[in-house]
Amino acid sequence: MSAPDYAIEAEGLEKVYAASGKMPEKRALKSIDLKVPRGQIFGLLGPNGAGKSTFINILAGLVTKTGGKAKIWGMDIDQHPRASRAAIGVVNQEITMDPFFTPEEALELQAGFYGVPKGERRTDEILEAVGLLDKRDAYVRQLSGGMKRRLMVAKALVHNPPVLILDEPTAGVDVELRRSLWQYVRRLHDAGTTIILTTHYLEEAEELCDQIAIVNHGEIIACEPTSQLLKRLDQRILRVTPREPLNAIPESLSHLDAKLLNSGDLEIAYRNSETGIGRLLEQVREAGVGVADLSTDQPNLEDVFVAMTSEPA
């Protein structure tokens, strides 16, 4: 089969967790439409409980969807459950592995589980790639948290899937190890693997992802190339304290995105690349506003994210 345009396609994907005990029914995914182009590093961002893991677990076959369709590598997960799952490697949030196996044994077992013939196994190559070759004979319980996480990634790679899904790959991993994991993710990407990662770290998404989808309350509220999302950072706020209190925004400033605050300050949103601060201040002065004080504010990706996800459901 020739490579599909999209590594993952979801259409109207729904998940309702049934009520249980005192927990009411929960609509965790609300008709999600999402396409992940082949060859990307794609970020799935969202606050706790947004539905990221539910989405991933449906793809992985760990959660049963209650509506909609999903395709992995062009294969419908209902029509081709086995073949579609063979096209992904999933690394979950929880570290689950038998403490009494060595990394080498863990990978061999996993390869056996996926039916990879002995002659086609790449155990050494994968251990080397995740920096665990020198730990091949150590017991898993002797590995550090970061090493265990890398072993989880290694296990997800034994069947050579074209799509790798990493759910919070660097949660609880220190900065240095995070960097080395990123490096490895980039190498896999360079070798042609499509990578989907969920993360709370905006820095991680910014650094790695070609495209970012933001999930909130079970819905996709933005899906844009990272560069476009970052362009929103171009927005600045100029706050002016006028010498004399203003009753209203002067007519000549009405074309600007300006607000009069209760404090009497004038707040003007502008794009740094379009209107320089000098030109803006000139316009304020030309409108007859004397400037007693001023400040500027620049949002970061965190602000953009918070602003997008803080609207009520």
Ligand SMILES: Nc1ncnc2c1ncn2[C@@H]1O[C@H](COP(=O)(O)OP(=O)(O)OP(=O)(O)O)[C@@H](O)[C@H]1O
């Ligand atoms: N097995 C389950 N039964 C009932 N509700 C569930 C179940 N699993 C998840 N949920 C609920 O579904 C919603 C989405 O959860 P999910 O784990 O997909 O979010 P998430 O975005 O991955 O969050 P996090 O970043 O904290 O991992 C949450 O409200 C959660 O409480």
